[in-house]
Amino acid sequence: MRFLRVAAGAAGGLLLMAQVVPAQASGGSPYRWELTPTGSTAQFRGLAAVSKDIAWVAGTEGTVLRTVDGGKRWQNVSPKGAEKLQFRDVEAYDARSAVALTIGPGADSRIYRTTDGGNTWTETFRNTDPNAFYDCFAFSTSKHGLALSDPVDGKFRIAASTDGGKSWKVQPNDGMPAALPGEFAFAASGTCLVAGAGRTAWFATGGGDRPRVFRTVDGGRHWKVSDSPMASGEAAGIFSLAFRNSLFGVAVGGDFLKPNEAVKAASVTYDGGRTWKLVPADKAPKGYRSGAHFVPGSLGVVVAVGPSGSDVSFDGGRSWKQFYDGSFDSVECAGHGAQAGCWASGAKGAVGRLVR
Template identity: 85%
Template sequence: MSQLVPAQASGRPSYQWELTPTGSTAQFRGLAAVSKDVAWVGGSAGTVLRTVDGGKSWQNVSPAGPETVQFRDVEAFDAQRAVVLSIGNGEDSRVYRTVDGGKSWTETFRNTDPNAFYDCFDFYDNKRGLALSDPVDGKFRILATADGGKSWKVQPTAGMPAALPGEFAFAASGTCLVAGPGRTAWFATGGGDRPRVFRTVDGGKHWTVADSPMASGEAAGIFSLAFRGSLFGVAVGGDFLKPTEAVKAASVTYDGGRSWKLVPADKAPKGYRSGSAFVPNSPATVIAVGPSGSDVSYDGGRSWKQFYDGSFDSVECAGHGVNAGCWASGAKGAVARLTR
């Protein structure tokens, strides 16, 4: 991977990715940042890795048994407790949980509906979480836990708006659904005649939906959401069949997802982007990643500047103060830590 001149503006930090040696060739779309020192990744061939020393070393802590599944999302609470989601139709969609740093895993959910396909999940705290499935019988399906992923329950769909023809979510980076303050959460879609963002304020029981001005189509839509608080959010995506083209690839909201404003092409990321995250300790700095590069926005997503031209699928940030850290992951075992 090559590196561009780090993005920098007057009085603003410059950023770059520091690659860490994982010793793996898996594609890591699942990523959980805990701090600058602790992170987990999940990927192809049932692979899960963990670092507790800032990426100097990675331990293979993959669950025994599911070597053929694709882990597309990881949510970690600390160095010992994590939950991973595998994707696919029917029984390929599963959840595994560890409380001992990956020494042992328990399968806590296996989808038995052949029409369901779980894409991503997120947690409000170390107990409450939601997982998202593509539409079943014309509506997106929500799975919920209230005990840290030990048990899961499919939620009623009476409060879920109907899906559009061809509409689905993208299992690209584990950020197609994000949990916010209180009981607020959002998920994003594509595939239909327009992308949309769904919003709940009661923990997933009832949802409202807003159209987005971003691109949509068979391979296009919103791939990732990032929110700072309950009102301020960013959506990134585009068309994954056109990775180097910024096809209506970003939008912003200031009202909690009720409405979205398209980022003009000359200020948008330089290509399709699959992951996004707000940088800790900075109220308006956002990172977006994709196969053709990484971009930074210092103004909450209104304008972007590319600072890296290597490929990543996912980005996550976590922690506070000196313990905060951002991580990225992608193909061929690539995992990196953000430095400045």
């Protein structure tokens, strides 16, 4: 979405040493963020959690960083020649392989891929349509990925990959419902589009007279759409989706211009996104939230982040409690058992690891 353009500085040196710093928690939550200074001033809206030790972040001025030791050291692995671009999403499955998306109109929307830990990158997609603007992407497996563009000729556009991001093909739009006037997706945290099991995926919108959630079960070829009771408007809508399984999901958002207000900021679904139930204001996050993710190993623990704080839900998103008043844009969890971990990223090079 064009509205969410932000500027920040470039990353620091080749290998960034960090001393982890506990972040102050509030509200008696068992969770807190352990800050892992990156030495960068970039705004990291792109985040890929692989485990408690491995994570990638991507942001402004073409900056991509990677850690393999829980944030003690951050390595600058930014693609050469991308300094004028803004990364808004990154997907990774291990310490060596990652795919990263830059945003912008026309040729500014690009996808890069590395298989050697960021030592080298290959540009695998460059948008050639001046009316397209790619916001986010997601992979359901190490091979199958979808990338989402704001509407072109009245419909959202999907590009698909079946080879791990080596190549991308823009999909026909006859299976895509028409967009509403003014409708778009938010390039806020890399989670406006999320993938589920098999060939299922969802994406969320705002900007129109109501936010909506689109769902596919055939890998992006055909979509069905449902209305949401959350806020919508020039800077309002659903900013992030998170699904625990094919039925159970949460949506967070609100109004980007009112970061401290919970303006219809969260909803839940129990039928795979076909219907959504609004979380009441007294139980919702305490402000606009741009990212959410389920905590691994839990049945219904969800963490949401935004510029005015972080919240946790222990009941699958039906009620929320703020535990941190600092700013993050993105959150993602990954891994299993002892290797499971949650990370958050945001402005001024901020990255945190969730601990309890």
